[in-house]
Amino acid sequence: MRHTRFAAAGAIALVGGLVLSGCAASGDDSNDQITLTFWGTYGNGGNSAQTDVLENELIPAFEKENPGIQVEYVDMPYDGLKQKLTTSAAGGELPDLIRSDIGWVAQFAELGVFKQLDGTMSGFEELADAVYPGTLETTSWNGHYYGIPLNTNTRVLVTNSAALEAAGLSAPPATFDEMKQLAAGLSGTDTYAFADSGLSAWNVMPWIWSAGGDIADADLSTSTGYLNSPESVAGIQLLVDLYKEGQVPNLITGNSGATGTSDGLPSGQYASILDGPWMQDIWAGQYPDFEPVYSAVPAGSGGSISVVGGESLVVTESTAHAEAAYKFLEFSQSETYQLGMAKAGQMSVKPEFAQKQADLVPYFATFADQLETARARLPIPQAGEVDTILNDELVPAFEGDVTVEDALTAAAAKIDELLAADN
Structure with missing residues (x-):
């Protein structure tokens, strides 16, 4: 089978009494509607x-x-x-x-x-x-x-063509290095190179995966050694460096007063964002003259990988x-x-x-x-807690209070506890 592996079928334990023991059998009576x-x-x-x-x-x-x-x-x-x-x-x-x-x-x-x-x-x-x-x-x-x-x-890179032109680029950035070039080209202007609305797995995993990092091992037994690997650090470091250069707005750290990406991109305040296919209809209604440019997530050493x-x-x-x-x-x-x-x-x-x-x-x-290469976030019952951990630990790294490596190490330790509870 392509990319899949199926374990032998086993009985499912009904936990916590959520499903009544008197439920009907799974067979159907073909004579009845x-x-x-x-x-x-x-x-x-x-x-x-x-x-x-x-x-x-x-x-x-x-x-x-x-x-x-x-x-x-x-x-x-x-x-x-x-x-x-x-x-x-x-x-x-x-x-x-x-x-x-x-x-x-x-x-x-x-x-x-x-x-x-x-x-x-x-x-x-x-x-x-x-x-x-x-x-x-x-x-x-x-x-x-x-x-x-x-x-x-999934999320792809969406850019404003006018902002690209202002930065001296003829095409959206296809790599991490080209993201840096976009930022350099916009230095001294009123346009941010990139914007996003948080630091959850939905927001940061495309950068971590594309840098060659990961959030946990394949068996979902540990995050330490994966989330805080040099590759994962490099993915977040790109964003932190851009933030410190004034090329990413504090919307990413939770500033509710910052312009949202759905308005900031078409208005030219942001040159690029990561977003999904639903935005096309939103912009068609609110910004009918805006023509978004869609391209793959910028590639790092791990390729171009987004989130499902x-x-x-x-x-x-x-x-x-x-x-x-x-x-x-x-x-x-x-x-x-x-x-x-x-x-x-x-x-x-x-x-x-x-x-x-x-x-x-x-x-x-x-x-x-x-x-074709997009991946799933951690498929564990505590996925919402993972988002909270990532956000809580990464905000101080953007604000300069801790290093990216220390932030990801702290996050990995907390995620390890969730994985241990799930196994």
């Missing part, structure tokens, strides 16, 4: 285009292919879905299917809420082999897989219709579903659809290329 309940957030932020495609095109297509199975979709606000999932799990009132944020998969898999798919779902390995490797990582926990990537995104975002499709342990739910998972990976959602703004998780997707949505092409 089955209704699958599907919770998701496609309409988050008033995005009716995605819910329209799902409810009016994709679900009807699935039901036509699978007589006897109906799908009832329940849309929820993004911020409310996790809370609803938590309370409903405690009460044993879960749906069959959930469009889960990738950051929730390990947490709810550990609690026994999401069903293990490898070794359980027939054909899962073939489906998993067909997606971007980084997206598959986001569905893993403790050596198994608890979902299938549904839609994805998106959602996964999971089956809950409490479903009474596992086989029917598996059929919908399989359908979610079809060209019909993946390209149907691409038209509505969701990137496909399958490289084989990259060209057709780019034909539909041209600006997705750079993001699809970046996804």
Whole structure:
């Protein structure tokens, strides 16, 4: 299998009493009409285009292919879905299917809420082999897989062409050294070379990975020796040096009064940012004359590596219709579903659809290329704590109170504690 390794299937322990012991068996009665309940957030932020495609095109297509199975979709606000999932799990009132944020998969898999798919779902390995490797990582926990990537995104470098011209560059910076050249070219101007809105894993891991560093070993047993390696230090040091030169605004250290990246880039206050494909529609509405330039994350000694975002499709342990739910998972990976959602703004998780997707949505092409090497953040239940640790330890390094190496060493020690608790 390409880039994947599946452990032998094992029993899943239902932890903490979140799933009732009286749940129905996973078999389906083929003589009865089955209704699958599907919770998701496609309409988050008033995005009716995605819910329209799902409810009016994709679900009807699935039901036509699978007589006897109906799908009832329940849309929820993004911020409310996790809370609803938590309370409903405690009460044993879960749906069959959930469009889960990738950051929730390990947490709810550990609690026994999401069903293990490898070794359980027939054909899962073939489906998993067909997606971007980084997206598959986001569905893993403790050596198994608890979902299938549904839609994805990543961050690429987005630049303001006028700022590039002012810096004397004809193309966006493709390497760490060229980022330094961009900053040098903007010295003495009112434009920052780069801006970002924090120091979480989402923000800093592209720089660490591209520098050749990492946050932990492959077994997720230790962070020390990886997060504070010379390579990881070099990735953060690039940003710290630019910050000290006045080429990165204090938005990165949490200054709430600084101009946000969505306004700072099109206005020319920032020359470059890292961001995702959703920004295109935002700028089209707010800055209709702005034409963003998309390019790969600047490469260091580790190459050009970004971070994976998106959602996964999971089956809950409490479903009474596992086989029917598996059929919908399989359908979610079809060209019909993946390209149907691409038209509505969701990137496909399958490289084989990259060209057709780019034909539909041209600006997705750079993001699809970046996804070939993009990686997942730590797939552990305490991923939110990792973000807090990174931010808390790195801010003093930007402010000059500690060295980057000392900051990453302190962060690694705290992450070691999380990894020990998870193993």
